[in-house]
Amino acid sequence: MDLLTASGIEAGPPPVRRVRVLLPLPLASAYDYRVPDDMDLEAGAYVEVPLGPRQVFGVVWAVDGDEAGVPANRLKSVLRRFDLPPMPEVSRRFIDWVAAYTLSSPGSVLRMAVSVSAALEDPKALLAYLPSGDSPPPGFKMTDARRRVLALMEEEGPPRTPADLAREAACGIGVIRGLAESGLLTPVALRAQPRPPIPDAHRPGPTLSPDQAAAADALRAAVDARGYSATLVDGVTGSGKTEVYFEAIAACLRQGRQALVLLPEIALSSQWLDRFARRFGVRPVEWHSDLAGAHRRAAWRAIVNGEAPVVVGARSALFLPYPDLGLIVVDEEHEAAFKQEDGVIYHARDMAVARGFLGGIPVALVSATPSLETLTNAETGRYGRIDLPARHGGASLPDVTLIDLRRPDSRPPARHWLSPILVDAMKETLAAGEQGMLFLNRRGYAPLTLCRSCGFRLQCPNCTAWLVEHRLSRRLQCHHCGYTDRLPETCPSCEAEHSFVACGPGVERVAEEVAQLFPDARVALMTSDTLVGPQAIQTVIEEVRAHKVDLLIGTQVMAKGHHFPMLTLVGVVDGDLGLGGGDLRAAERTFQMLHQVAGRAGRESRPGRVFLQTHMPEHPVMQALAAHDRDAFLAAEADQRRAMDLPPYGRLAALIVSGEDERQVDKLARDLARVAPQGDDVLVLGPAPAPLALLRGRHRRRLLLKTARGVAVQPLLQSWLASIPIPGTVRVQVDVDPYSFM
């Protein structure tokens, strides 16, 4: 019996069912849609909806729409629902949380979680063939190529795609088509993408040192606790941190849950993937921005369908809708690459901790040189801490020598960049049949080119930056916007001919000097210009390992955890490079980078030597590196930050005002400063020109909000921005917890 009728209530027309749908657009909130009668939707369902003249995808954010909002008669209907498991509730809460924290729209965050809309569609079945076993039809001509294909198909095996068959039989795709038309091959529909292979959590791992085993036990315990925890895994280079967190991944896999590993630059870590494969038998699913097209689609679907037990990725992998995430590892947690600087501005390490908290799962932050933030959290007990003290394999720490570039006897000759002390060390290393490495974090030939006769400096038309001469490619390049140009024959200002002089060194110039000093040495240059794609990096690495290279010269790309047994000398050409500029973390970052570079020297049984050229040998960074005293450096750095109420002892947020019209940008920035929030614990600095006052043709100003640690900056920022109209031609970006300072 109908309950409504029975209770005397008139059964009117059935109410319109409405849902809130979040769209991947920068809108303030979700939109309401009507649910068709024949459709069932739960929160998290992926749907397609009409939006103006377009059709866009969205995710059902709530099943009870806003009745007081758009009237029912103006609602549009959900068009269809995609055949996918709904986005889990944790993922949805995480998206809302990140949006609120970063002051961006939830739709923009959703875009990061579903960055391949094509992956929502069912994948097209792939055509594959099996042998039909039929006899050839009359008129069939047997050829060598056809025979090869048929012979190949004699072997038992799964159906194979035309492309695979053609490749294996070394024939054209037309041969396959011909055979299919003759009825000798039977077409079958194949699942378009094979499932990723399953890592084997039960494979025995490597033998761990007592320290490693203790650390692995502690991390495993965190996984088995099945609750939120954040743990710093602090271990010097070569202490075997990776093996330790692999054990935590194994524990997570044994629970049947997914594990996520965030790496700073996934594209550069094929060594990491190999290591993973050695431990678990297969490679994990990768997720990063270089992944495109079908690969990206397949990876997303595998993750969402719970078919990717382990995902390794760059920062953006954090936002993917994992159905049952059980562990997050942030490797090299101190790396600046985790900070996303445009669009939704966030720090992946911090967001990872938030994701762990919302999901009730453990997060491991791994580093040899932890960030001050993480270290402070470990010291105050907010995070757990696991120390891995020993350098695995028995190699001792390298001997670090500071070369004072101010002293006449250690200064390089004019127009040279290598101190005689370093050159002597290089001679010794080469004579001993060992390898050396020179590090300079500056691409190109020279950072600045100027006209000898009038002093004109070659500058980027779109940015406040010098154009960098690249001799290898015979071009000038802007390292900020990608502008390139030929080196002009005559000075654009005074028209003098061949008047340009290079000022200062880049790696190319150091390579030139090395070629003069050591004409017989085999030299390899390693920069992002010379190495296009991960394969190229791998090739150089192999060559160095095979000792086909005596001297390696390069930038940051070279500093990452590759280890070379015969490398015993590291020369840092300009140790002061990172210290300039108004960066809050300049000292910390320089220390981290140089520490990592120094760690390349002498890893096996050979002792390593590091020579660090600097103009400030008394600087705490240099002293800490020479004395191998990281903790003293961090303590001093912490004292300074505390004294100035800077993070992690105070909070920062930045506003970046940008636009093409400099006067308009300047005016808005000054207007914002005028209506800045006030209070005892609140201070607004600026506006000041942003570090690159002109970037990609846009003028930029920065305002900095500095508050005490306990202050919630988001509401402050929100009311601040709402208090003043912002013209459409000017953009105001909010950077909560900015990395660079002014």
Next chain:
DNA sequence: GCATGTATGTGA
């Protein structure tokens, strides 16, 4: 984010 309408400018 993007398609759309409206305001504004450019040239015959």
Next chain:
DNA sequence: CACATACATGCG
């Protein structure tokens, strides 16, 4: 006046 281009708006 026709047409191109800049900016503001709303999308449920």
